[in-house]
Amino acid sequence: MDTTQRLTLAGGVVVLAGVASALAAPALPDSVVTHWNAAGEPDGTMAKSVALAFLPALSAVLVVLFALAPRIDPLGANVESFCPAYDWFIVAVATFVLVLHTGVIAFNLGYEFDVTLLVIAGVAALFYAVGELLTRAEPNWFVGIRTPWTLSSEAVWERTHELGGWLFKLTAVVSLIGLFFGDAAVYFLVVPALLTAAITLAYSYYQYRRLENGTESPSDTGV
Template sequence: MKSTYRFALAAGLVVASGVVSVLAAPDLPEQMATHWNAAGVPDDTMSKPVALALIPILTAVLLGMFAVIPRIDPLGENIAKFRPIYDWFVVGFTAFMAVVHGGIVAFNLGYEFDFVLLLLAAVAILFYLVGVLLDHVERNWFVGIRTPWTMSSPEVWEQTNALGATLFKLTAAVALVGLLFEEYTIYFLIVPVLVTASITVVYSYYLYERLEEDPSDV
């Protein structure tokens, strides 16, 4: 399947979100719940036109950015090496946004469910997809774990992103387990994410310094 078709699939998900907005609009309140606290209680609203348009438009803009990145990256030839995985991540991200939008619409139509749990489950799956992407990513300026040290060394890039791939997948697993502990679910996501971010930055610096001291060690 060519890249054009994969992006067409992602665009179809954006269009589907727009169609959901149009079809649901007559039955929705003028002020829609669009934000929930950690307890799953709505605590902020938006006007119906803004709430229905925001995510589809934002997703369309991001999809356009994803399409442009391989063309403008000075290391675009490296993105070409993992382009199918990149494209499928874009499809997965677009599906994530569609799920969030559909959840907001469904909640405001009166369907009873815990929106926060839905959101956290969707984020966990998205993080797993990030892990899959990092498993294949080649050095570039837009996609992957980019620190001064990964961008300065192909070896540091490869090993740091390999570690990041494992940690993001573990983060997804921990977050899904956290769904069983409703009161503390959010912490099962936030804490692993912060730990993953910290570890990958420190690890990339450590590897780079070790490479500088003795290139044969890395």
Template sequence: MTGPRLSTRLRFGAAALLVAVGAAASVAAAPDLPARMVTTWDAAGEPTGTLSKTAGMWLVPGLAAGLLGLFALLPRIDPLRENVAAFRVHYDRFVVVLTAFLVALHLSVLAVNLGYAVDVTTLAVAGGAALFYYLGTLLPHVEPNWFVGIRTPWTLSDDAVWDRTHALGGRLFKLSALIAVVGLFVGEYAVYFLVGPALATAAVTAAYSYVLYARRGDDGSDPDAAGRTAK
């Protein structure tokens, strides 16, 4: 077994362990959970929806397990799997971070339904900020592939556009994370400090990739390359 393969298995094993922790917590809490569990809150932190006990116990662990299986499969079926191998460490770590985020949310929901005073909205914003920051760390390392990254028609059609768009996306997601942290000190409606910047980042990077692609030279060259080289 090669070193990189072992490392990937260890990281996915850690993510699987997190899923198991979430599932075990559901089993342990089951006797004391209400028949209807509160599972959604509005931007002000007020409960807005419930699920049956069974659904509330297993929805997130099931989702996390499914995503883990999907993330394990994608590098194997990607026609550009050799490009994925180039950033596999960052990819694997993102899977662990995302799984930890989902399990933390699940544990907080269980705690609320057991009667503990947990601010799920604040925890979601803080966890989302951490997730965005790591996404900002991941994106500059992502090589062209069919499943991971900012995949617009223009990034998928030109490697230079891909690289520059992902460099910008990395910076913007880190900025989004910082804005979300500021939102934690605002109090009510902190979730907007998480969702708003994320939507803006998606829109800006998509538009940026189009502009870069449209500005290519007739031969497909990067019109700014000469200037950057001169500097």
């Protein structure tokens, strides 16, 4: 499967979201629930027409922006080197939005389930996809952990993304474990995600300082 086919698949997922809206529209009330609190209780609504259009439109915009990014990136050639992983990430994003959209529709059609847990599971899967992408990403201006230090050194970029990839995957696993802890599940997502962000930021600076101070060469492993 080449890039065109993978992007076509992502586009097909967007179309599925639109089809779901069209099929569900006649059976939905004029105002539908679109927001839930951490306890899974509905606390926000939206007009049916807006709600049914919003997530499919958002998904379409995201797919187009992701598809265009390598073409306007000065380091676009680097993106080509991990193109399959990047394209599959686009598919994953579109699928994530589709899952959220169908969840919203199902809830408003009367199906009873904890929407918060659905969102956490979806975000966990997306975090795992992020981890897969990071372990393959080469320096560029749109994708990856872009700190001043990773963008200043290919060695720092490589080390930070290797660590970041595994941390995002670990966050995904911890988040899924959290699904068994009821109302506390959201903390199993938020806390590891914040730690991952903080650790990768600090680690990129640490690695950059090591190289700048000459305590390590770019070819060393330096974990």
